[in-house]
Amino acid sequence: MPPAAIRSEPSIVRRFGWPLAGAMLVAQLALAGCTTGSGVDRATTGSVGKPMTAADFQQAVSYWGGRYAKDPANKQNALNYAAALRRVGNTDQAVAVLQKAAIRFSTDREVLAAYGKALAANGQFEQALDAVRRAQTPDQPDWRLLSAEGAILDQLGQSNDARALYQKALAIQPNDPTVLSNLGISYVLTSQLPDAEKVLRVAVAQPGADSRVRQNLALVVGLQGRFAEAQQIARTELSPQQAEENIAYLQAMLARQKQGTQPTRTTSQPMPAIQNAG
The missing domain is CATH 1.25.40.10 (Tetratricopeptide repeat domain)
Incomplete structure (x- = not known):
């Protein structure tokens, strides 16, 4: 039996290097096991599988x-x-x-x-x-493409334009968790962590919210120093060891950020990546 068709991953995912001085270092890290292709995927029929x-x-x-x-x-x-x-x-x-x-x-x-x-x-x-x-077709815009365009603009530093596109997408597809997740990460990139958490909590409560959305919430909670809570969220998606390693890495990174140095990453700790779902 052939494998199910792989849905083109909706997330705009970028592996970040260490940013220049003055940039928000911690906003560019997520609690995902990137080397394993983690995250729930669905077949093209839209059915929820393992x-x-x-x-x-x-x-x-x-x-x-x-x-x-x-x-x-x-x-x-x-x-x-x-x-x-x-x-x-x-x-x-x-x-x-x-x-x-x-x-x-x-x-x-x-x-x-x-x-x-x-x-x-x-x-x-x-x-x-x-x-x-x-x-895109301007007369009948596709909300997924609006969200994808917004995620790209966020990576280019055009957060206001990106958020306007997310709002247009949400007007077409209200409360879509992937669009809300993109909006939440947009706030992360401009250091607005309470706003990001508020949006992401709405996102994870929606039907269809997947692993990437919950991982983004774990990121935001961890960035605010609530490591135990972030680890609890991360454990719903990762093994206990992976969750602990990612939280330990985040803690080390936050500590090193204050000192102006970079944390040492072991080979078992993947370099995290932002996962804008949608």
């Missing part, structure tokens, strides 16, 4: 990679292969696959949207913005 493991994603890469090799002109092969590649961290390869698809399907909204999200995940924000905007 969380997919790293082995599941590798199986999907092999399966869809084989399908793509046999028929690279098939749109679904390209989309599913690229989505699987992104889930195992091969964003460069995912971008290359979708770049070819975008040339072949130059007016296809689904392909352009996936291409834009892959570019953003790879840190190519200006190109991502162009692709997402080309996929």
Whole structure:
């Protein structure tokens, strides 16, 4: 039985390096086990299944990679292969696959949207913005693309414009947890942690809120120094050891930030990443 089609991950995920002096260091870290592709995914039918493991994603890469090799002109092969590649961290390869698809399907909204999200995940924000905007239809805007565009603008430091897009998306799709999560992280990036927590608590209470949304809440709680509470939230998504390691890393980072130095990360501690869901 072939693996389920991997939904193109809606989050705009970027692995951050250490920011320049004066930037909000702690706002750029999340409590996620990034090397394992953590987070609940759903099949394209929208049914809720068990969380997919790293082995599941590798199986999907092999399966869809084989399908793509046999028929690279098939749109679904390209989309599913690229989505699987992104889930195992091969964003460069995912971008290359979708770049070819975008040339072949130059007016296809689904392909352009996936291409834009892959570019953003790879840190190519200006190109991502162009692709997402080309996929959008102003007369009938897609709320998912509005949210994706907002997440890209947040990464470019345009928080006011980003939040305006999130509000437009929420007007179309009220209380969507992924859009609310993006809005919450937008507040994190401008050091407005109480506002971020308020929005993210609304997000996690919504039907359909997934692992990424709860991880973002754990991030915000931890950034405010409430480590025990953050660890409790993180443990609902990660193993106790992973949760403890991530909280310990966050605590060390906050302490080192005060000293103007960087925490030492062990090989078992993945460099966290912001996960803007939506």
